[in-house]
Amino acid sequence: MRARRKGLLRTIRAPLMSRGKPMRSAQKGYVYIVSRDADENCFKIGFSKHHPMKRVSRHRRCHDGAKLIAFTSAIQHAPRVEQLVHWDLSTNRRWEKCSRCKCEHREWFDVSKDMAIEAVSRWAGWICSQPYERQGGGLKAFWSSHLRSGFDPDSLSGHYWGWHTESDWAETLVEAKAYRMSLEHVESVKIHRYDETGGEIENAVVTDSILALFN
Numbered sequence: 001m002r003a004r005r006k007g008l009l010r011t012i013r014a015p016l017m018s019r020g021k022p023m024r025s026a027q028k029g030y031v032y033i034v035s036r037d038a039d040e041n042c043f044k045i046g047f048s049k050h051h052p053m054k055r056v057s058r059h060r061r062c063h064d065g066a067k068l069i070a071f072t073s074a075i076q077h078a079p080r081v082e083q084l085v086h087w088d089l090s091t092n093r094r095w096e097k098c099s100r101c102k103c104e105h106r107e108w109f110d111v112s113k114d115m116a117i118e119a120v121s122r123w124a125g126w127i128c129s130q131p132y133e134r135q136g137g138g139l140k141a142f143w144s145s146h147l148r149s150g151f152d153p154d155s156l157s158g159h160y161w162g163w164h165t166e167s168d169w170a171e172t173l174v175e176a177k178a179y180r181m182s183l184e185h186v187e188s189v190k191i192h193r194y195d196e197t198g199g200e201i202e203n204a205v206v207t208d209s210i211l212a213l214f215n
């Protein structure tokens with residue numbers, strides 16, 4: 001439990017640039033969720049530069065019935081979102097020695113589908129509120145001072161205290177606005193998911209009503 005909290009805080013604090021250059025974690029891309037036949041409540045959460053549909057066939061080599069169940073729109077700093085989600089769900093992380101590729105798979109989590117989607121939505125929404133400086137890539141003063149004053153990352157992690165709602169996000173963002181955090185560039189994030197018939201459903205994470213608060 002303590003390792004999880006420490007890991008989350010360390011990851012939130014880590015800058016996105018080093019010596020003036022963007023790091024791997026700053027890349028634009030997709031965060032996606034994959035299921036497989038073997039376990040009903042076990043999901044892989046990964047990052048992909050290209051559309052995750054292309055990635056799934058690769059996962060099928062190791063996992064029978066690997067299926068893309070949800071993914072974000074292409075977002076900035078997607079690998080950072082992936083890291084944050086991995087830490088957020090770290091107490092449910094699986095380490096599996098694979099008999100097919102002989103590697104160890106570490107990106108599968110024993111969680112429900114809702115928990116996986118919730119965690120991805122939360123951190124994708126957070127990253128799209130522009131928490132890092134454009135220049136230097138460090139965490140903005142609003143968030144650093146929050147962390148210094150004992151901010152608990154679990155206050156962003158809905159699954160410990162019940163599901164996060166739109167109003168929780170609105171509250172966090174309104175507070176950020178009160179600290180004069182620049183939010184001109186807040187983007188709308190969408191989660192794409194599939195229903196039982198394979199139809200694609202699109203849900204906005206940071207909704208228009210929240211964005212309207214800043215206009």
Ligand SMILES: [Zn+2]
Nearest residue numbers: 062098100101
């Ligand atoms: Zn494998």
